[in-house]
Amino acid sequence: xxxxxxxxxxxxxxxxxxxxxxxxxxxxxxxxxxxxxxxxxxxxxxxxxxxxxxxxxxxxxxxxxxxxxxxxxxxxxxxxxxxxxxxxxxxxxxxxxxxxxxxxxxxxxxxxxxxxxxxxxxxxxxxxxxxxxxxxxxxxxxxxxxxxxxxxxxxxxxxxxxxxxxxxxxxxxxxxxxxxxxxxxxxxxxxxxxxxxxxxxxxxxxxxxxxxxxxxxxxxxxxxxxxxxxxxxxxxxxxxxxxxxxxxxxxxxxxxxxxxxxxxxxxxxxxxxxxxxxxxxxxxxxxxxxxxxxxxxxxxxxxxxxxxxxxxxxxxxxxxxxxxxxxxxxxxxxxxxxxxxx
Amino acid sequence: xxxxxxxxxxxxxxxxxxxxxxxxxxxxxxxxxxxxxxxxxxxxxxxxxxxxxxxxxxxxxxxxxxxxxxxxxxxxxxxxxxxxxxxxxxxxxxxxxxxxxxxxxxxxxxxxxxxxxxxxxxxxxxxxxxxxxxxxxxxxxxxxxxxxxxxxxxxxxxxxxxxxxxxxxxxxxxxxxxxxxxxxxxxxxxxxxxxxxxxxxxxxxxxxxxxxxxxxxxxxxxxxxxxxxxxxxxxxxxxxxxxxxxxxxxxxxxxxxxxxxxxxxxxxxxxxxxxxxxxxxxxxxxxxxxxxxxxxxxxxxxxxxxxxxxxxxxxxxxxxxxxxxxxxxxxxxxxxxxxxxx
DNA sequence: GTTTATTACAAAAACGTTTTTGGAAAACAA
DNA sequence: TTGTTTTCCAAAAACGTTTTTGTAATAAAC
Numbered sequence: 001x002x003x004x005x006x007x008x009x010x011x012x013x014x015x016x017x018x019x020x021x022x023x024x025x026x027x028x029x030x031x032x033x034x035x036x037x038x039x040x041x042x043x044x045x046x047x048x049x050x051x052x053x054x055x056x057x058x059x060x061x062x063x064x065x066x067x068x069x070x071x072x073x074x075x076x077x078x079x080x081x082x083x084x085x086x087x088x089x090x091x092x093x094x095x096x097x098x099x100x101x102x103x104x105x106x107x108x109x110x111x112x113x114x115x116x117x118x119x120x121x122x123x124x125x126x127x128x129x130x131x132x133x134x135x136x137x138x139x140x141x142x143x144x145x146x147x148x149x150x151x152x153x154x155x156x157x158x159x160x161x162x163x164x165x166x167x168x169x170x171x172x173x174x175x176x177x178x179x180x181x182x183x184x185x186x187x188x189x190x191x192x193x194x195x196x197x198x199x200x201x202x203x204x205x206x207x208x209x210x211x212x213x214x215x216x217x218x219x220x221x222x223x224x225x226x227x228x229x230x231x232x233x234x235x236x237x238x239x240x241x242x243x244x245x246x247x248x249x250x251x252x253x254x255x256x257x258x259x260x261x262x263x264x265x266x267x268x269x270x271x272x273x274x275x276x277x278x279x280x281x282x283x284x285x286x287x288x289x290x291x292x293x294x295x296x297x298x299x300x301x302x303x304x305x306x307x308x309x310x311x312x313x314x315x316x317x318x319x320x321x322x323x324x325x326x327x328x329x330x331x332x333x334x335x336x337x338x339x340x341x342x
Numbered sequence: 343x344x345x346x347x348x349x350x351x352x353x354x355x356x357x358x359x360x361x362x363x364x365x366x367x368x369x370x371x372x373x374x375x376x377x378x379x380x381x382x383x384x385x386x387x388x389x390x391x392x393x394x395x396x397x398x399x400x401x402x403x404x405x406x407x408x409x410x411x412x413x414x415x416x417x418x419x420x421x422x423x424x425x426x427x428x429x430x431x432x433x434x435x436x437x438x439x440x441x442x443x444x445x446x447x448x449x450x451x452x453x454x455x456x457x458x459x460x461x462x463x464x465x466x467x468x469x470x471x472x473x474x475x476x477x478x479x480x481x482x483x484x485x486x487x488x489x490x491x492x493x494x495x496x497x498x499x500x501x502x503x504x505x506x507x508x509x510x511x512x513x514x515x516x517x518x519x520x521x522x523x524x525x526x527x528x529x530x531x532x533x534x535x536x537x538x539x540x541x542x543x544x545x546x547x548x549x550x551x552x553x554x555x556x557x558x559x560x561x562x563x564x565x566x567x568x569x570x571x572x573x574x575x576x577x578x579x580x581x582x583x584x585x586x587x588x589x590x591x592x593x594x595x596x597x598x599x600x601x602x603x604x605x606x607x608x609x610x611x612x613x614x615x616x617x618x619x620x621x622x623x624x625x626x627x628x629x630x631x632x633x634x635x636x637x638x639x640x641x642x643x644x645x646x647x648x649x650x651x652x653x654x655x656x657x658x659x660x661x662x663x664x665x666x667x668x669x670x671x672x673x674x675x676x677x678x679x680x681x682x683x684x
Numbered sequence: 685g686t687t688t689a690t691t692a693c694a695a696a697a698a699c700g701t702t703t704t705t706g707g708a709a710a711a712c713a714a
Numbered sequence: 715t716t717g718t719t720t721t722c723c724a725a726a727a728a729c730g731t732t733t734t735t736g737t738a739a740t741a742a743a744c
Contacts, residue, residue, distance in 0.1 A: 096459070
């Protein structure tokens, strides 16, 4: 590594002058600046970000945490797109992305890890189903570290979150089904704890309500966003209620699982049963029965999260508020008119 | 940030003693060590990695570069799995992952970016189709920065690369088709420049050769790993040669495109034409015609790359050699016996 | 009871930057 | 001329660590 000292020696100036020349300060003679820049170029100089950040307190790194859920992270079909958007915007703004992966820190928390690396801000990509993370989250909320979470309610001085309008999204799906004549609409939910799951459930109930359909707990099962559990959920509902004609699912993977299970049980989709998913992942359109689903605007979520974070970083006084991104019902072929009663 | 100084003041010791106590040196009294650790815990102390790395020359960060290709990065279905494996192993080894995304550096190169951030090593995820990157690559090769590339031949003192056995993989596909009676086997290649594309082409030719089939340039088209180009390629081949009964493609996306195009042209798959892909992406198994394809062992590629990189970092004397990961033919339903001649 | 080893600590230098402060030289004003 | 700006630069402190070197105080050896 060539340092600022070597440049100083090269051009016969002091270290401070070189620094000021390189950083475009006004009180340096154009000629010396030229010489400095020339020398820097020749010596292939680039400033050590560690040394710099030690004094400036800025690293131009954005931290990234993934939930410990297996699907979370690079492989999750939903988060991929969110990530791409984040990557894009963060890069445009002149930051690099630090993905926290180190597993050898015993007592580390989100906060300590951020402080240790000195990231300027951080993005949390969680599912809301992580365990024993709550104390860490409140800790982070109070830390003053600029931070925005995705899908998980996080509010503080310099903290906020971004999510889809899960309530309205799910409501749209149910209203659509009701419009097609369905009255027995089952709900394959995510889980019983996370905000997004609860919002989707409430959207479902609100949709039923608007359509004048009474809520039947027998039609509710949780699928935990996993294929296996979703299959079980569908089977359970079929056992309890033979008359169900539609399934609305809290994710596309669960919708795929539902369709497969229904077909295995000899029930055609969408002829005898309609299925609607949530997310609109890549596979949804090309699925053998193109999936009708509630699309989450993933790019927009990533974009909003990044922009918000950058704003929080820029302006210490800003007190941010949560951002909600609209969902859109994508009509394809997995939901159709309710079968006529026989 | 609470610093080592504050701990020193707290316990009435010198800065150096605190440092040595925390780092487990032997020449510190057990009692003072206890006090120091206690204080560190109470003050919620974590060492500034910037300050530390300034003197130790280690950051415990692994750099990550993505090719500028659109598909490259978080969204590429192939690299996702590679990435997951990298993430896992890097984390186990006590490193974090620095994704280079900053676009505001004018004259930056791989090498300068690595030096600037001080990463201990770096992984290159490229496609081999990046433009004007060659000089940067040779620069990196000579830099002495530990580095392993994926799919792109990179060799140097502390540089190497990992790739699938593309030659043998493609050869297996062709041999399989030949075994099914196909004689007119078209090849939808990747591109004309990258090593992996060339290796796959050579595997194709070798497969033909072994089966006693002569090579026909009319059956070769490039699809540039993109849906649109692959469609064009298939149409061109159909124009030139009506008798072709099989298509082997250098990627799954191109295979999907081929199947769709064939069906549009009124040619049933696998009845009238067989199609084999390459990669075995997630969608392959669930595709409406489950795709027969050459599976790249993505997790293994990521694992090998990471392990190799860590070894290079550990041992400055090690001169690494390239690693080749075997491919496996996954037989599903998109390839069948050649139709009888009519 | 002196010499030698051992134990436990502190002081200071170093890493590569930025930033603050101060001041000489040059330019301008009177 | 003298006084006052302005222009340009250097010295030094600071950021938070690690590491090297030195040295008291204590323990062991004879």
